[in-house]
Amino acid sequence: MENTSATTNIPHVNVDCVSPETKERIRNTILNFPKEDGSFAPLYLHQGFWFHADLLVGDILVHEVFKAEPSDIFVCSVPKSGTTWLKALTFAIVTRTLYDNFTSPLLNKLSHDCVLYLADFAKKLDIREPGVPLISTHCPYNSLPKSVLYSDCKVVYIWFWKASQENPEKVLFLKYEDMVEDTAFYVKRLAEFMGYNFSLEEEKQGAVQKIVELCSFENMSNLKVNKVGLWQKDLLQVENKFFFRKGKVGDWKNWLTPEMAQRLDKKTEQMLSGSGLTFHISS
Numbered sequence: 001m002e003n004t005s006a007t008t009n010i011p012h013v014n015v016d017c018v019s020p021e022t023k024e025r026i027r028n029t030i031l032n033f034p035k036e037d038g039s040f041a042p043l044y045l046h047q048g049f050w051f052h053a054d055l056l057v058g059d060i061l062v063h064e065v066f067k068a069e070p071s072d073i074f075v076c077s078v079p080k081s082g083t084t085w086l087k088a089l090t091f092a093i094v095t096r097t098l099y100d101n102f103t104s105p106l107l108n109k110l111s112h113d114c115v116l117y118l119a120d121f122a123k124k125l126d127i128r129e130p131g132v133p134l135i136s137t138h139c140p141y142n143s144l145p146k147s148v149l150y151s152d153c154k155v156v157y158i159w160f161w162k163a164s165q166e167n168p169e170k171v172l173f174l175k176y177e178d179m180v181e182d183t184a185f186y187v188k189r190l191a192e193f194m195g196y197n198f199s200l201e202e203e204k205q206g207a208v209q210k211i212v213e214l215c216s217f218e219n220m221s222n223l224k225v226n227k228v229g230l231w232q233k234d235l236l237q238v239e240n241k242f243f244f245r246k247g248k249v250g251d252w253k254n255w256l257t258p259e260m261a262q263r264l265d266k267k268t269e270q271m272l273s274g275s276g277l278t279f280h281i282s283s
Helices: 020-031 053-065 083-094 118-122 161-166 176-181 183-194 200-204 207-214 217-221 224-228 258-272
Strands: 043-046 049-052 073-077 134-137 154-158 171-173 230-233 236-239
Touching: 020 053, 043 053, 049 053, 053 118, 073 083, 083 134, 083 154, 083 183, 083 207, 083 217, 118 134, 154 161, 154 183, 161 171, 171 183, 176 183, 183 207, 200 207, 207 217, 217 224
Parallel strands: 073 134, 073 154, 154 171
Antiparallel strands: 043 049, 230 236
């Protein structure tokens, strides 16, 4: 029997807009990828990374249709690495002339609903919002559409170190731990990189600190929308409160034994050896 699970009810895309020939081609492509059993569903190896079939379908489709613009700013991360916070910070920075701390959409919308998803462009191309050049994705750098890699758009990553070293004018690499330690500095760094520099007058008026306070874990996690709301993306539903854990660095000590931590540290050192990338681990 033919395995059609990868493209039955294709997520992240309006199925009516996809021709039967395209669906069949994608189905055959995915079924030829290396496959492993995952915790919830099969995983397929694509461009050196493992994907669930639903995410992989959207990724393949958006590669075919998305065209980057020079003004685009990509906000990229692996899940649970500070994504919600990074989206809030970047959104607050680029829209600060449109909203203040009393009118920002972040007060009544989850930050994930304030920033477009790259996969959404597989449904409809013309979805960019005036004044908000942000596009988010969990895709690794090498898996971004070629129009992104070869355009003048900017990419902010809590992730891809190598790309930031090879092309620092295009890719900004951030560490969650560093951002927590000196948030104001990184708000200014983000603004500068994205082309939304703070003027001296703005800094004197406390614009940087206002964004830090608006997007702080304490403020955002206590907003009603982030405590009782429900986030939905296609077939996926998640309670908004689950996007906020503790916002603390070093919480791993409450979950890992010293022996487990030592093994992870050793493995990390081996994998990062010679890369120039280091992490300050709070003891």
